[in-house]
């Protein structure tokens with residue numbers, strides 16, 4: 530069966546953007562990072578949108594953007610960590626394509642992105658971040674495929690995805 534697009538979901542710092550870029554290159558598909566697209570459309574960085582207009586505004590930009598992606602084909606789409614949380618967004622993502630969830634435990638995530646200040650929802654307190662991750666994980670786990678990125682490189686994650694989608698296109702489990 531044909532896979533129209535691939536949607537990467539998961540918590541901040543699970544590698545959606547790095548994996549998505551490399552995956553798109555390997556497949557010779559287009560790549561979109563929803564955060565970057567929102568920044569381009571609004572002319573503001575994500576932290577700026579949160580600061581000036583609040584999370585509600587960011588979420589409505591995010592929803593409007595993914596709605597427009599339904600028509601696309603041949604895209605690897607890296608979403609923001611909060612994108613799949615609302616039921617209406619989840620519904621849209623399932624229409625866009627195959628949903629792949631990237632996972633890492635909180636300490637790995639904080640090692641990767643703990644020092645950065647471009648994520649308004651990342652807190653200084655480890656346990657607070659862990660609570661947020663755990664509260665979201667059931668939704669990330671609804672994906673068609675879940676990959677634990679903890680011990681493996683970006684290239685290995687990409688290889689695992691390529692192997693999996695090759696299998697799906699062969700035996701018709703997708704679509």
Ligand code: S3P
Nearest residue numbers: 540541564609610611648649650
């Ligand atoms: C968010 C994650 C961010 C970005 C925004 C909100 C979240 O994207 O969309 O800061 O709710 O987890 P990344 O997952 O790419 O960091």
